[in-house]
Amino acid sequence: MSVKVGIVGGAGYTAGELLRLLVNHSEVTIDFIYSTSNAGNAIGKVHQDLIGQSLTFSSEVHTDVDVVFLCLGHGHSKSFLEKHSFSSSTKIIDLSNDFRLQPDAQFMGREFVYGLPELQKNKIKKAHNIANPGCFATAIQLALLPLTANNLVKDAIHIQAVTGATGAGASLSETTHFAWRDNNFSYYKPFTHQHLGEIEQSLSQLQSGFDYDVNFMPYRGNFSRGIFATAYTKFDGSVDQAKDLYKEYYRQAAFTLVSDEPLHLKQVVNTNNCFLHIHKYQDKLLITSVIDNLLKGASGQAIENMNLMLGFFEDEGLQLKANYF
Numbered sequence: 001m002s003v004k005v006g007i008v009g010g011a012g013y014t015a016g017e018l019l020r021l022l023v024n025h026s027e028v029t030i031d032f033i034y035s036t037s038n039a040g041n042a043i044g045k046v047h048q049d050l051i052g053q054s055l056t057f058s059s060e061v062h063t064d065v066d067v068v069f070l071c072l073g074h075g076h077s078k079s080f081l082e083k084h085s086f087s088s089s090t091k092i093i094d095l096s097n098d099f100r101l102q103p104d105a106q107f108m109g110r111e112f113v114y115g116l117p118e119l120q121k122n123k124i125k126k127a128h129n130i131a132n133p134g135c136f137a138t139a140i141q142l143a144l145l146p147l148t149a150n151n152l153v154k155d156a157i158h159i160q161a162v163t164g165a166t167g168a169g170a171s172l173s174e175t176t177h178f179a180w181r182d183n184n185f186s187y188y189k190p191f192t193h194q195h196l197g198e199i200e201q202s203l204s205q206l207q208s209g210f211d212y213d214v215n216f217m218p219y220r221g222n223f224s225r226g227i228f229a230t231a232y233t234k235f236d237g238s239v240d241q242a243k244d245l246y247k248e249y250y251r252q253a254a255f256t257l258v259s260d261e262p263l264h265l266k267q268v269v270n271t272n273n274c275f276l277h278i279h280k281y282q283d284k285l286l287i288t289s290v291i292d293n294l295l296k297g298a299s300g301q302a303i304e305n306m307n308l309m310l311g312f313f314e315d316e317g318l319q320l321k322a323n324y325f
Contacts, residue, residue: 002029003310004064008080009071010035010057013166014095016047017299018069023053025303025317027310031065032058063087067306070094074194081108091309092129093302099131100198115305117314118142118253119202124308132305135297136161136218137195139229141202142256142274143289146249148207153233156212161229162219163293186220193218226265227293235285242278242285250276254314255296255304263290271320272300295320 005022007015010033022028033043039059044051063086070077070092077098086092092110099105099112106112113127114120116138124130133141140159147153165181193216204210212233221228235242243258250256256274259267263277272295279286291297300318307316 003027003066004029004031004062005306006030006032006034006062006065006068007071008034008061008068009073009076010043011038011046012071013294014298014302015069015071016050017294018071018302019043019047019050019053019055021299021303021317023050023055027312027316030055032060032062034058034061063090065090067091067093067310069302070096072096074098078107081110091127091306093132093305094130095132095298095302097134097194097198099129100133100137101201105131114198114202115301116141116202117301117304117308118250118256119145119205121308124305125311127309130302130305130309132298132302133198134195135227135291135293136163136193136216136229137198138297138301139227139274139289139291140195140199140216140231142291143229143231143276143287144199144203145206146246147233147235147285148203148210149249150245151207152235152237152245153203153207153210153212154236155234157214157231157233159214159216159229159231160219161216161227162221163227164221164223164225166225166294181220181222184220184222187217188220190217191215223265225292225294226269227289227291227297228263228265229289230286231289232284232286234283235280236283239278239280239285242280246276246278246287255318263288265290266324267322268292268296270295270323272296272304272315272318273322 035057038057043055074097077094077096110129112129112131115130116133246258268290274291277288
């Protein structure tokens with residue numbers, strides 16, 4: 001018997017990615033796609049590659065579905081749940097930042113578990129509600145978890161990461177217009193990005209007493225999708241020791257792999273993979289991390305979490321191949 005799934009906020013980029021994956025998920029039936037601005041329209045009107053799919057946007061929310069994905073803007077999931085009381089058996093996967101930090105994890109009798117499988121897969125399997133990680137946070141944490149898991153961060157961490165235009169969402173703004181973004185490059189929210197909180201929370205979870213600066217400089221790239229992140233910090237061991245450490249930590253990870261060769265974005269775009277590369281220069285360890293911000297950084301990871309929660313194969317519906325050329 002298939003699982004009934006609902007999507008709230010069905011017109012955005014993350015909802016579009018969820019739909020593309022869920023229509024081919026062998027265990028899922030899509031019950032409703034909630035969008036007040038598009039109610040009654042076929043999904044192909046908005047997500048134009050899905051023309052021919054017999055699904056329409058709805059103004060109704062069915063509160064008895066098995067799983068609901070909240071694809072709402074940051075700060076809106078809480079207000080939506082205050083107005084819509086889902087069945088106690090409904091599992092909620094939230095893609096906003098409303099429940100990622102521990103002080104916000106308890107809400108209206110529900111406990112939200114932070115949904116980074118490489119950090120706490122067993123806890124996710126037992127969870128009823130998931131706070132899906134942010135896209136930058138996913139790429140950066142996967143670059144650093146093996147170090148903190150072994151208590152090996154002993155100095156400040158320096159991070160630079162560039163994201164594609166889809167990282168800003170579907171709504172237009174001054175910095176997402178083609179004329180501004182094309183042939184352009186810029187930083188934003190230096191040292192203050194909202195994903196820093198969840199990054200530091202996870203690092204502290206693994207390394208007791210973690211109290212080092214995490215210096216994060218985010219950039220806007222002039223491409224559509226993907227995140228290319230580099231992080232470096234002091235490291236006493238050799239590069240081979242670091243590689244062995246990372247390969248052991250991710251030995252049972254379904255989608256995170258350590259590459260012996262330098263990386264580029266085309267290796268992971270349109271997949272749920274995270275690829276990592278390790279480099280050592282003098283006393284500095286440099287870790288490169290690349291993901292697709294809409295998949296491993298959002299909707300793909302949300303389905304990965306759903307699979308874990310429901311006892312499906314972790315990669316069900318996520319056997320994706322990069323469009324290399």
